[in-house]
Amino acid sequence: xxxxxxxxxxxxxxxxxxxxxxxxxxxxxxxxxxxxxxxxxxxxxxxxxxxxxxxxxxxxxxxxxxxxxxxxxxxxxxxxxxxxxxxxxxxxxxxxxxxxxxxxx
Amino acid sequence: xxxxxxxxxxxxxxxxxxxxxxxxxxxxxxxxxxxxxxxxxxxxxxxxxxxxxxxxxxxxxxxxxxxxxxxxxxxxxxxxxxxxxxxxxxxxxxxxxxxxxxxxxxxxxxxxxxxxxxxxxxxxxxxxxxxxxxxxxxxxxxxxxxxxxxxxxxxxxxxxxxxxxxxxxxxxxxxxxxxxxxxxxxxxxxxxxxxxxxxxxxxxxxxxxxxxxxxxxxxxxxxxxxxxxxxxxxxxxxxxxxxxxxxxxxxxxxxxxxxxxxxxxxxxxxxxxxxxxxxxxxxxxxxxxxxxxxxxxxxxxxxxxxxxxxxxxxxxxxxxxxxxxxxxxxxxxxxxxxxxxxxxxxxxxxxxxxxxxxxxxxxxxxxxxxxxxxxxxxxxxxxxxxxxxxxxxxxxxxx
Numbered sequence: 001x002x003x004x005x006x007x008x009x010x011x012x013x014x015x016x017x018x019x020x021x022x023x024x025x026x027x028x029x030x031x032x033x034x035x036x037x038x039x040x041x042x043x044x045x046x047x048x049x050x051x052x053x054x055x056x057x058x059x060x061x062x063x064x065x066x067x068x069x070x071x072x073x074x075x076x077x078x079x080x081x082x083x084x085x086x087x088x089x090x091x092x093x094x095x096x097x098x099x100x101x102x103x104x105x
Numbered sequence: 106x107x108x109x110x111x112x113x114x115x116x117x118x119x120x121x122x123x124x125x126x127x128x129x130x131x132x133x134x135x136x137x138x139x140x141x142x143x144x145x146x147x148x149x150x151x152x153x154x155x156x157x158x159x160x161x162x163x164x165x166x167x168x169x170x171x172x173x174x175x176x177x178x179x180x181x182x183x184x185x186x187x188x189x190x191x192x193x194x195x196x197x198x199x200x201x202x203x204x205x206x207x208x209x210x211x212x213x214x215x216x217x218x219x220x221x222x223x224x225x226x227x228x229x230x231x232x233x234x235x236x237x238x239x240x241x242x243x244x245x246x247x248x249x250x251x252x253x254x255x256x257x258x259x260x261x262x263x264x265x266x267x268x269x270x271x272x273x274x275x276x277x278x279x280x281x282x283x284x285x286x287x288x289x290x291x292x293x294x295x296x297x298x299x300x301x302x303x304x305x306x307x308x309x310x311x312x313x314x315x316x317x318x319x320x321x322x323x324x325x326x327x328x329x330x331x332x333x334x335x336x337x338x339x340x341x342x343x344x345x346x347x348x349x350x351x352x353x354x355x356x357x358x359x360x361x362x363x364x365x366x367x368x369x370x371x372x373x374x375x376x377x378x379x380x381x382x383x384x385x386x387x388x389x390x391x392x393x394x395x396x397x398x399x400x401x402x403x404x405x406x407x408x409x410x411x412x413x414x415x416x417x418x419x420x421x422x423x424x425x426x427x428x429x430x431x432x433x434x435x436x437x438x439x440x441x442x443x444x445x446x447x448x449x450x451x452x453x454x455x456x457x458x459x460x461x462x463x464x465x466x467x468x469x470x471x472x473x474x475x476x477x478x479x480x481x482x483x484x485x486x487x488x489x490x491x492x493x494x495x496x497x498x499x500x501x502x503x504x
Contacts, residue, residue: 038446038448038452038456039448039449039450039452040173040448040449040450040452042201042205042449042450043205043209044205044208044209044212044450044452045212045452046212046216046217066209069209069213070209070212072213073212073213073216073217073218073219074216074217074218075217075218075221104217105217105457105460
């Protein structure tokens with residue numbers, strides 16, 4: 001599974017992700033700049049925030065209330081913002097573009 | 106000290122290394138660099154027979170592994186040596202998923218957006234404290250600045266009366282210096298009493314502060330109890346006291362000894378952010394304990410249920426497998442890796458606030474006192490243990 005990330009510097013990085021891991025885990029495992037994931041994926045830090053482009057955004061399960069609450073307090077939040085620890089890699093996401101925000105703080 | 110007298114049977118001799126976290130001969134005035142000699146002299150993961158006997162984890166990746174594995178390494182006991190009735194710190198001494206509702210309730214108050222809104226007030230605190238010493242040409246940075254500033258910021262946010270600053274500070278010191286069960290319990294009790302007074306006051310008469318808002322928290326759909334509030338306030342209190350204070354003190358001691366760096370940061374204040382991050386890497390001050398929950402092997406050593414484990418977070422930042430030339434202070438590093446705020450489910454809730462406080466303190470200090478140095482002939486003694494603190498830092502400058 002190829003996942004395309006765009007770093008805060010605007011650089012495109014493509015990584016091989018495993019089905020079932022999260023977009024955050026795939027990024028961290030491959031050292032992608034811009035996904036900090038300080039809490040390791042337990043939904044308590046909001047530093048794995050990124051923008052998911054269409055058409056992929058619509059294919060992802062909607063946000064839980066907790067993810068919404070956490071995103072409320074993140075920086076640079078847009079309508080296509082998600083916490084990448086909450087988005088599992090599925091076959092439908094083939095070719096997805098995940099853009100990281102200018103910063104996570 | 107003979108191994109057979111002091112170490113349990115399951116510990117192989119090859120991983121025993123005698124180290125006293127509460128005061129070891131290896132530790133010098135240059136505390137962090139002297140601690141780093143463990144990377145050279147001791148096994149990556151070792152058992153020290155001191156203080157009841159416990160494991161020490163010294164490498165970045167291993168620390169990361171332990172703090173992100175609550176199934177094997179629990180936070181429910183955080184005292185070394187172990188005590189009979191360990192205090193409950195919510196959410197610090199709760200393993201996931203129990204800690205998560207509390208973290209999520211607290212998170213908004215420490216989130217980047219909230220913290221950014223506090224900046225003008227925090228800046229004002231910094232300016233007042235620096236201006237109070239500026240004309241003197243000297244100060245004890247610990248006593249006059251670093252122990253006052255972050256604590257004042259924190260107390261203001263919580264809604265604690267600032268005139269009780271000294272009392273709070275003294276109580277926090279007493280707690281961190283406690284060794285016996287009785288002292289830990291007595292000092293913790295005093296902190297809880299101070300907190301309870303504040304909670305009751307704010308419950309009766311809410312203000313626009315964190316304690317007032319906390320009294321309205323809902324945890325899993327029910328109102329928060331007084332006991333939970335006491336516990337949360339206590340850990341936020343202790344966390345706000347001894348962390349930013351100590352990192353800032355070590356960082357300013359470094360800066361006082363490097364005139365070129367002072368000049369550079371004055372000329373390029375945008376580099377202060379990197380200076381803070383490199384400072385966090387170089388001068389972590391918290392070692393975080395865990396309790397082993399079951400018998401298993403990892404890192405090539407046998408862990409047994411009930412063993413205590415201490416993650417040396419400051420050593421994670423000085424790990425040469427992660428950071429090239431780790432004892433060199435270099436604000437131009439491409440990437441700065443550390444676990445000073447821990448990681449995983451207990452990642453320091455206040456990390457954004459801590460970074461902001463230190464950045465503002467440095468900015469405002471250098472605007473007023475761009476050139477300063479250590480006062481000659483003074484000692485730099487540290488209090489060591491699970492929290493490491495510089496006891497004093499006499500500085501001087503021309504006025």
